[in-house]
Amino acid sequence: MAGGFISSAGNPMKEYPGRLTPFVLMACIVAAMGGLIFGYDIGISGGVTSMAPFLKKFFPSVYRKEEGDTSTNQYCKFDSQILTMFTSSLYLAALVASILASWITRKLGRKASMLAGGVVFLGGAAINGAAGNVAMLIVGRILLGIGIGFANQSVPLYLSEMAPYRYRGALNIGFQLSITIGILAANLVNYFTAKIEGGWGWRVSLAGAAVPALIITIGSLFLPNTPNSMIERNQAEKAREMLRRIRGTKDVNHEFNDLVAASEASRKVEHPWRNLLERKYRPHLTMAILIPFFQQLTGINVVMFYAPVLFQTIGFGSNASLMSAVITGLVNAAATIVSIYGSDKWGRRSLFLEGGAQMLISQIMVTILIALQFGLDGQATDIPQWYAILVVAFICLYVAAYAWSWGPLGWLVPSEIFPLEIRSAAQSINVSVNMLFTFAVAQVFLPMLCHLKFGLFVFFACFVVAMTIFVYFFVPETKNIPIEEMSRVWKQHWYWAKFIPDQDLNRSLEMANGAGKQPSTATAP
Numbered sequence: 407m408a409g410g411f412i413s414s415a416g417n418p419m420k421e422y423p424g425r426l427t428p429f430v431l432m433a434c435i436v437a438a439m440g441g442l443i444f445g446y447d448i449g450i451s452g453g454v455t456s457m458a459p460f461l462k463k464f465f466p467s468v469y470r471k472e473e474g475d476t477s478t479n480q481y482c483k484f485d486s487q488i489l490t491m492f493t494s495s496l497y498l499a500a501l502v503a504s505i506l507a508s509w510i511t512r513k514l515g516r517k518a519s520m521l522a523g524g525v526v527f528l529g530g531a532a533i534n535g536a537a538g539n540v541a542m543l544i545v546g547r548i549l550l551g552i553g554i555g556f557a558n559q560s561v562p563l564y565l566s567e568m569a570p571y572r573y574r575g576a577l578n579i580g581f582q583l584s585i586t587i588g589i590l591a592a593n594l595v596n597y598f599t600a601k602i603e604g605g606w607g608w609r610v611s612l613a614g615a616a617v618p619a620l621i622i623t624i625g626s627l628f629l630p631n632t633p634n635s636m637i638e639r640n641q642a643e644k645a646r647e648m649l650r651r652i653r654g655t656k657d658v659n660h661e662f663n664d665l666v667a668a669s670e671a672s673r674k675v676e677h678p679w680r681n682l683l684e685r686k687y688r689p690h691l692t693m694a695i696l697i698p699f700f701q702q703l704t705g706i707n708v709v710m711f712y713a714p715v716l717f718q719t720i721g722f723g724s725n726a727s728l729m730s731a732v733i734t735g736l737v738n739a740a741a742t743i744v745s746i747y748g749s750d751k752w753g754r755r756s757l758f759l760e761g762g763a764q765m766l767i768s769q770i771m772v773t774i775l776i777a778l779q780f781g782l783d784g785q786a787t788d789i790p791q792w793y794a795i796l797v798v799a800f801i802c803l804y805v806a807a808y809a810w811s812w813g814p815l816g817w818l819v820p821s822e823i824f825p826l827e828i829r830s831a832a833q834s835i836n837v838s839v840n841m842l843f844t845f846a847v848a849q850v851f852l853p854m855l856c857h858l859k860f861g862l863f864v865f866f867a868c869f870v871v872a873m874t875i876f877v878y879f880f881v882p883e884t885k886n887i888p889i890e891e892m893s894r895v896w897k898q899h900w901y902w903a904k905f906i907p908d909q910d911l912n913r914s915l916e917m918a919n920g921a922g923k924q925p926s927t928a929t930a931p
C-alpha cells in the first residue's frame with residue numbers, strides 16, 4: 407500500500423494499563439460540551455439574519471434591497487456584504503483570541519481557558535440578546551468570538567490528554583458531536599422563534615446562546631485539570647494521583663514517567679512559537695495549517711450557514727427551507743456518531759479517504775442537478791418536488807460524509823500529533839487557520855454563488871480531490887498510539903521520517919524500554 411502510515415504490523419507501540427473509568431468519561435463529556443457554544447453560533451446566525459424584523463431594525467438597507475429585489479436570477483438574490491461581514495466578524499475575534507488562549511492554556515491549564523471562554527461567551531450572549539443598536543450587536547459578537555477562540559483552543563487538547571489512548575478518538579470527537587448538537591439546537595430554536603408574533607423572536611435566538619455558555623462555564627468549574635498540564639505546571643504528585651484516578655489503577659508509573667519526560671523536554675523550550683519553525687516540527691506545522699485549511703475548503707459551511715438560503719434558491723418555500731436545514735442538522739449530528747464508533751476501530755485514514763470520496767460524488771451530483779435546472783442564467787422555473795428532494799438527499803450525503811471524516815478529524819488529528827512542548831502553540835495555529843478560512847468561506851460564498859453559479863460546487867470539489875490525495879500520501883495513521891509516543895509515527899513515515907532527528911526517536915525508545923516493551927523500529931514503506 408502506498409502512502410504514509412505506520413507499518414501494517416500496526417500494533418500499538420506501547421500499552422499503558424488502565425481502563426475507561428466513569429470519572430474520566432464524565433470529565434470528557436462535560437468538557438466536550440465546550441463545543442456547544444461554537445455550534446450554537448454557527449447555527450443561529452444564518453437564521454437570525456434572514457428574519458425580517460431583525461433586518462429592519464439593524465440593517466434596513468439590506469432589508470429594502472431584499473424586499474425590492476425583482477430580479478429573477480436565483481444565484482444572486484442574497485448577495486449582501488454587510489450582512490456576511492456581520493456574521494463572519496466573529497471568526498476574526500476567535501482567531502485572535504485563540505492565540506492569547508495558547509498562553510493561558512499552557513501557563514494556567516486547559517481548564518482555565520475553558521472557564522474564560524464560557525464567561526466571555528456568556529457576556530456576548532447577554533449583550534446580543536439585549537442589543538438596541540448595531541454597535542451592541544458587534545461588541546456582543548466579538549465577545550462570542552473570543553469565547554469560541556478560548557474553548558476551541560483548549561477543549562480538544564483537554565480531551566486528548568485525559569482520554570486513555572485507546573479511546574482517544576471517541577472521546578475527542580465528543581467535541582465535534584457537541585458542535586453538531588449546538589448547530590441542530592440553534593436550527594430548531596430559529597424554526598420556532600421565526601414564528602413569534604411581534605418580531606422579537608431574534609432576541610430569543612441570540613440570548614439563547616446563554617444556555618450553552620452556562621453549561622461550559624459551570625461545567626469547567628468542576629473539571630479536574632489534565633495530568634499533562636499539572637506536570638507542566640510543577641504539580642507532579644497531584645498529577646500522579648489524578649492519573650491513578652482517571653485510569654482506575656495504581657499502576658500508572660509508565661505513563662506517568664512518559665508524561666514527565668515529555669514535560670522535561672517541553673521545559674527546555676522557551677519559545678514554543680519560534681520553535682515551531684524548526685525543521686523537526688515541519689510535519690506538525692504542515693498539519694496544523696493544512697488540516698484546518700482543507701477542512702474549511704470542503705465547503706461545509708456553505709451548507710451550515712446558508713442551508714435555508716440554498717434551499718430557497720432551489721425553490722423551497724421559507725418554511726420548507728428552515729425545515730430542510732433542520733434535516734441536514736440531524737444528519738450532521740447522527741453521522742458524527744459514526745466516527746465516534748469508527749475512529750479508534752477503522753482508523754482516521756479510512757474515514758478521511760471514504761469521506762473524501764463520498765463528498766466528491768455528492769458535490770458532483772448536486773452540481774449536475776442544479777446546472778440542469780437553473781442553467782447559466784439562474785432563471786427559476788417550477789422545480790418538481792421530487793427533483794428538489796433529490797438535491798436535498800445529495801446534500802445530506804455530502805454532510806454525512808463530512809460529519810464522519812473532516813469534521814471530527816479536523817480537531818482530533820491535530821490535537822493528538824503535537825509534542826507537549828509545542829502542543830498549545832500549534833493548536834492555536836490550528837484554530838486560527840480554521841477560523842480564518844471559516845471567515846473567508848462565509849465572506850465569499852454569496853458573491854461566489856452569484857458569479858460561479860453552479861460551478862461553485864466544482865470549486866470545492868477540486869479541493870476535496872486535493873485533500874484526499876494529501877491524506878493518502880502524507881497523513882499517518884494515529885489510532886491507538888499513545889499521545890507522547892507520536893514521534894515514532896513520523897519516524898516511520900516514508901516522507902516525514904527525514905525531518906525527525908534520531909535523538910527524538912531515542913527519547914521515545916528509552917521511554918518504551920523503561921516500560922519494559924521493545925518497540926518496533928521498522929520503517930514503513
Ligand SMILES: OC[C@H]1O[C@](O)(CO)[C@@H](O)[C@@H]1O
Pocket residue numbers: 448582585586589701706707710738813814816844
Ligand atoms: O458540523 C459542521 C461544523 O463543524 C465545523 O467544521 C467545526 O468542526 C464547522 O466549521 C462546521 O460548521
